[in-house]
Amino acid sequence: MSSSVQIAPSILSADMAWLGRDLEYVSQADLIHFDVMDGHFTGNLTFGPDILRAVKRNTDLPLDVHMMVSDPDHMVEWFVEAGADMITVHWEASTHLHRTISFIHEHGVRAGVVLNPATPAHVLESIISDLDMVLVMSVNPGFGGQRFIPGALAKIKAVKRLAEQAGAAPLIEVDGGISANNIEEVVAAGADVIVAGSAIFGATDPAAEIERMRSLGNAVKAGHIQA
Numbered sequence: 001m002s003s004s005v006q007i008a009p010s011i012l013s014a015d016m017a018w019l020g021r022d023l024e025y026v027s028q029a030d031l032i033h034f035d036v037m038d039g040h041f042t043g044n045l046t047f048g049p050d051i052l053r054a055v056k057r058n059t060d061l062p063l064d065v066h067m068m069v070s071d072p073d074h075m076v077e078w079f080v081e082a083g084a085d086m087i088t089v090h091w092e093a094s095t096h097l098h099r100t101i102s103f104i105h106e107h108g109v110r111a112g113v114v115l116n117p118a119t120p121a122h123v124l125e126s127i128i129s130d131l132d133m134v135l136v137m138s139v140n141p142g143f144g145g146q147r148f149i150p151g152a153l154a155k156i157k158a159v160k161r162l163a164e165q166a167g168a169a170p171l172i173e174v175d176g177g178i179s180a181n182n183i184e185e186v187v188a189a190g191a192d193v194i195v196a197g198s199a200i201f202g203a204t205d206p207a208a209e210i211e212r213m214r215s216l217g218n219a220v221k222a223g224h225i226q227a
């Protein structure tokens with residue numbers, strides 16, 4: 001294993017009345033995770049492209065946009081234009097996945113695919129070589145503060161195997177129920193990017209919590225800790 005673990009605070013758990021302040025709290029993170037929910041694919045409704053523009057004005061970090069929407073093929077353009085640096089779309093929702101990934105790339109934005117907890121890794125076989133990232137959901141999408149689903153660990157390993165077989169090296173991001181208590185096993189399974197909402201924004205000192213999670217993850221990557 002090589003390179004550093006990246007920590008992506010999910011602003012789903014930020015205080016929306018103090019979003020600028022909360023973005024400052026997490027300025028030492030590696031990227032900002034931005035959850036787009038349409039009230040249809042998920043039972044929750046969150047942010048549109050205007051909020052992404054506002055976030056972009058208030059952080060220098062890359063913006064990692066996770067589209068939890070029923071019609072990503074139609075909506076990705078809005079977030080490309082609003083300044084996303086990475087866009088991930090759900091395998092379960094995209095009718096024209098190859099076209100959507102190509103569209104995102106053609107606009108100079110990095111692209112990835114998300115798998116829900118019940119979706120197996122092998123569905124990515126024909127697309128994995130085109131991806132900059134695979135996002136493995138370790139909760140059912142919709143809400144922060146849920147419990148990590150342990151089956152995600154085998155899925156992370158399966159995605160890594162599939163990528164290696166294809167000669168590809170997408171980043172593997174994992175999202176949901178991750179904190180300092182379980183980050184080591186998630187990184188040991190093969191995760192490169194860790195999304196955390198409640199663990200970071202619920203901490204007394206979000207910056208210190210990012211640092212704690214990052215150093216726990218990096219120790220595993222460096223082989224100092226066998227999780």
Ligand SMILES: O=C(CO)[C@H](O)[C@H](O)COP(=O)(O)O
Pocket residue numbers: 010012013033035066139140141142143144145146175176177178195196197198199
């Ligand atoms: O995509 C998400 C929910 O659909 C969130 O990003 C995720 O759940 C992070 O929150 P937490 O770390 O509190 O689990």
